[in-house]
Amino acid sequence: MKKEFAVIGLGRFGGSIVEELRELDVDVLAIDVNAERVKDFQDIATESVIADTTEEQVLKDLGLRNFDHVVVAIGDNIQSSILTTLLLKDLDVKRVTVKAQSSYHARVLEKIGADFVVHPERDMGRRIAHKLVSNSVLDYLELGGEYSVVEYLANDKMIGRSILDLDIRAEYGISIMAIKRDDDIIVSPDPAVKIIAGDVLISIGNDDDLNYFEKKVMG
Incomplete structure (x- = not known):
């Protein structure tokens, strides 16, 4: 069965989620208390409604307990975000993702x-900071629990050497999960x-270890 999603809050963050889900051909119910925002998504979302999601009966009337995933993207009212989340969980919604302000x-x-x-x-601030510090950092994804995935562009210290030569795991405590080479991806590469020049190393590790690796190897 096709999964159904609902997005509450149609600001920049919530709106971009609605647009991307529709690009993926997923059914999306778009919800906001602001009539103008809802109007903007009438031709994008599967359905768009004006509603105050801090009222339990409203959530019931919308049938949100039957949705597979609800995203709470309320960005300008922390109290509404918290109350909406609490009500959704009380209704036993299967999965609730929420945008945090702090x-x-x-x-x-x-x-x-x-x-x-x-x-x-x-998260965007951290990604940009890592890119600013090193031109070799192409992307940065925080996994939570002090672990992240980082894409590094191979530099002069790496080119011509192997993962084994660099002793990356033992020396820095991080793992190379894959290497992007042109249009190919080498998964679990042979050490x-x-x-070679142009290789992108997809690495995973503790944030402290990744930071140390960036300072010592990536420059």
């Missing part, structure tokens, strides 16, 4: 049962494979 907001959301809490502004 670390305090995130802690509250986790305590009331949000299945996944995202920090778009913080003896020589790194």
Whole structure:
């Protein structure tokens, strides 16, 4: 069966999720208290409605307990975000993802049962900071629990040497999961494979170890 999604809050973050889900041919119910925002998504979402999701009966009338996944992207009212999340979990919605405005907001959301809490502004800030520090950092994805995935463009210190030569795992505590080479991706690469110019190393590790690796090897 095709999964059904609902997105509550149609600001930049919530709106982009609605647009991307529709690009993926997924049914999406778009919800906001602002009539103008809802109007903007009438021709994008499967259905768009004006509603105050801090009222339990409204959530019931919308049938949100039957949706596979609800995204709470309310960005300008922390109280509404928390109350909406609490009501959704009380209705036994299968999966609730919520945008957090701050670390305090995130802690509250986790305590009331949000299945996944995202920090778009913080995460984007970290990605940009890593790219600013090193031209070799192409992308940065935080996994949570102090672990991340980072894409590194091979530099002069790496080219012509193998993962084994560099002793990356033992020396820096990180793992190379794959190597992007032109249009190919080498998954779980042989440690003896020589790194060539243009290679992108997809690495995973503890944030402290990744930072140390960036300073010592990536420059």
